[in-house]
Amino acid sequence: MLAYQKPCTIGDPVDDIDTPALVVCLNKLEENVGKMNTAMEKYPGVAVRPHVKTHKCPEVARMQMRAGAVGMCCQTLTEAEAMVGGGVADVFITNELVGKTKLRRLASLARQAAVSITVDDAANLQDISDVATEMGVTIHIAIEVNVGQDRCGVEPGEPAVSLAKLATSLPGVTFKGIHCYNGWNQHVRSTEERSNAVNKVVDLTRKTLEALKAAGLECPYVTGGGTGTFHFEAASKVFTEVQPGSYVFMDADYYKNLARDGNFDTEFLQSLFVLTTVQSAAASGERVVLDAGLKAVSLDSGVPMLSQRPDLTYHSGGDNHGIVTPGGDLPVGSKVWLIPGHCDPTVNLYDWIVGLRDGKVECVWPVSGRGPGN
Amino acid sequence: MLAYQKPCTIGDPVDDIDTPALVVCLNKLEENVGKMNTAMEKYPGVAVRPHVKTHKCPEVARMQMRAGAVGMCCQTLTEAEAMVGGGVADVFITNELVGKTKLRRLASLARQAAVSITVDDAANLQDISDVATEMGVTIHIAIEVNVGQDRCGVEPGEPAVSLAKLATSLPGVTFKGIHCYNGWNQHVRSTEERSNAVNKVVDLTRKTLEALKAAGLECPYVTGGGTGTFHFEAASKVFTEVQPGSYVFMDADYYKNLARDGNFDTEFLQSLFVLTTVQSAAASGERVVLDAGLKAVSLDSGVPMLSQRPDLTYHSGGDNHGIVTPGGDLPVGSKVWLIPGHCDPTVNLYDWIVGLRDGKVECVWPVSGRGPGN
Structure with a gap:
């Protein structure tokens, strides 16, 4: 067993949780999962397939499936294996x-569950077909279209048609549809600008659908959108499915969206925290030091916020430390709740998510989809 | 078993290693371990206690112990438990x-090994004494002195004396000496400026030693220094031990030190790499996309370098992707070797270190000290 030891046991009070620990408030998590369901009732015919890259945890996925998700999105094979192993x-x-x-x-997973995957390269698609045929399974193909992310994906229109045709012609695979996601749009701060950004995605998606239709190809599946934009994709009449992930936990970066406008974004609650302890107050007039550094909170989207202490600021103190200023009233041993800057890579640093209700540990969930990306 | 699956088996050629993978070149690792020994022969009476926060791996620690290390430095209990469990x-x-x-x-570990720890707070020292007494063990105390890091540690001089006196008076603990480390100094780029920075550390350390002596306290143990500065601490006639860690692997940040001056820094070789695969070349005229994002390489000290490809630049593509420009000659499926910006937190993202010799996998070591900081 490689995981570090569990930070607590079921029934423990907060004070007994070893820190740093990743803690989720179960009431708020459940409220978020329910709210997504309610939000999606506005868009009949549009399915929700939440992204597990946020939580990497089969227990949360099962909660989302019970609430009406049609399946789960995964970013890595390890995540997909963990989800299928957990009953998705x-x-x-x-x-x-x-x-x-x-x-x-991938083909082995397709023996146990319905498996689909994005493709943006003809030789890769041929390889998938070969392996699926060799192993006697069917893998469903979504062509990834570059709708502005400028990362993976073929250009909209004809390049997508060319790959879709190949997918319909090869054994062991089916052409399922198109994947049109732009992650950067999730973090455009104002609602209006975010809506405008999604309009561009919808235009490029529509262009691709028209090209597919002109080529005689049915495309019943169009997927994209995240926590910051899913309302727009869902309302577009073009997308058939949305993939929000972060809504279950939220984070300080998404909070900056909320702070800019008072609309439906506010429907999701901050449920995820990193529980830390003050380990040094030797210079407490100037600073105190937390036992949570960049191994405990990912700093890629900015430093964490201190929950309920907007007067205090976290500064990076290296791998194992967070420096809080001014911090004069926090003695050694006191607990500090951090709101991570970015939930997904923060969760990836942990083997365990502690579920808390009414001040007591109700569960300790393994983050079994964690890893560097295999 | 929570770890993601091993990326390869012993005997595999490089092409069979599943990516992203953390790979160490064993010849270079062994050369680095040997070179530290040779370097320290210049400083009789000064011990080397390498820091495991770099590798978190008992197999590497045992290699360092065999080469003459007196013990290991650890940053977390998980690291210390992994090392003691691995025979340190x-x-x-x-x-x-x-x-x-x-x-x-901590006290439980002291049943199995000699255990020392830094302290900068009287109440915390009292707690350590209480637990050690309760469990019938001895824990050795090094007072952490703030020599410019401005993180943990009491101020030099009298505050250190006060804690040292307390350590000598309490049961279950001993006063071992002082810990005088300034991490920021490791990355001062020019040798001359780095030497000047260490002179300030040495002055503050000497001031504390004089205060201890005036108070009638023996201080036979003075520890500090890292890969960037250990020569200076070792030559100071004040330090009795140095704690270099990164020298076993090196990284792109330390490489910036090397690039600035042609002196002894160059003695250590880059032995650690993140092996990645090109997963998308749909826009290969402009960019290709690697399967290694910020879950595979820590970006806290800058982006990774591409080994042997100084003409190519890595850009962050989020949690799971690295974007390489211009990248025109890298087809889908080709391997790219990254030199991490910062070795310590990069290693912390992995459960496995693949040891490579002559193009084949010789070992797959568990990173059993990994974790968020518990």
Whole structure:
């Protein structure tokens, strides 16, 4: 067993949780999962397939499936294997997988669950077909279209048609539809600008659908959107599915969206925290030091906020420390609740999510989809 | 078993390693371990206690112990437990541990190995004494002195004396000496400026030693220094031990030191790489996309370099992707070797280190000290 030891046991009070610990408030998590369901009732015919890259945890996925999700999006094979192993019967890998080793793992998963994956390269698609045929399974293909993310994906229109045609012609695979996601749009701060940004995505998606139709190809599946934009994709009449992930936990970066406008974004609550302890107050007039550094909170989207202490600021103190200023009233041993800057990579630093209700530990969930990206 | 699956098996060629993977070149690692030994022969009476926060891996620690290390420095209890479990008989935790849960784990370790720890707070020292007494063990105390890091540690001189006196008076603990480390100095780029920075550390350390002596306290143990500065501390006639860590692996940030001056820094070789695969070349005229994002390489000290490809630049593409420009000659499926910006937090993202020799996998080591900081 490689995981570090569990930070607490069921029934423990907060004070007994070893820190740093990743803690989720179960009431708020459940409220978020329910609210997504309610939000999606406004868009009949549009499905929700939440993204597990946020939580990487089968227990949360099962909660989302019970609330009406049609399946789960995954970013890595490890996440997909963890979800299928945890009982999810339909997984969509929103990422290209390359090489025989990975593709055989993919085909093996397709024996146990409905498996779909994005593709943006003809030779890769041929490899998937070969492995699926060799292993006697069917893998469903969504062509990734570059709708402004400028990362993976073929250009809209004809390049997508060309790959879709190939998918319909090869054995072991089906052409499922198109994947049109722009992650950067999630973090455009104002609602109006975010809506305008999604309009561009919808235009490029529509252009691709028209090209597919002109080529005689049915495209019943169009997927994209995240926590920051899913309302717009869902209302577009073009998308058939949305993939929000962060809404279950939220984070300080999404909070900056909320702070800019008072609309439906505010429907989700901050449920995820990193519980830390003050380990040094030797210079407490100037600073105190927390036992949570960049191994405990990902700093890629900015430093964490201190929950309920807007007067205090977190500064990076290296791998193992967070420096809080001014911090004069926090003695050694006191607990500080951090709101991570970015939930997804922060969760990836942990093997365990502690579920808290009414001040007591109700569960300790393994983050079994964690890893560097395999 | 929570770890993601091993990326390869012993005997595999490079092409069969599943990516992203953390790979160490064993010849270079062994050369680095040997070179540290040779370097320290210049400083008789000064011991080397390498820091495991770099590798978190008992196999590497045992290699360092065989080469003459007197014990290992650890930053967390998880690291210390992994090292003692892996056969290291003397561990020094260069960090404050707070709270009964952690202190009981510490005392439990002291049943199996010689255990020392830094302290900068009287109440915390009292707690350590209480737990050690309760569990019938001895824990050795090094007072952490703030020599310019401005993080943990009491101020030089009298505040250190006061804690040292307390350590000598309490049961279950001994006063071992002082910990005088300034991490920021490791990354001062020019040798001359780095030497000047260490002179300030040495002055503050000497001031504290004089205050201890005036108070009638023997201080046979003075520890500090890292890969960037250990020569200066070792030559100071004040330090009795140095704590270099990164020298076993090196990284792109330390490489910036090397690039600035042609002196002894260059003695260590880059042995650690993140092996990645090109997963998308749909826009290969402009960019290609690697399967290694910020879950595979820590970006806190800048982006990774591409080994042997100084013409190419890595850009962050989020959690799971690295974007390489211009990248025109890298087809889908080709391997790219990244030199991490910062080795310590990059290693912390992995459960496995793949050891490579002559193009084949010789070992797959568990990173058993990994974790958020518990």
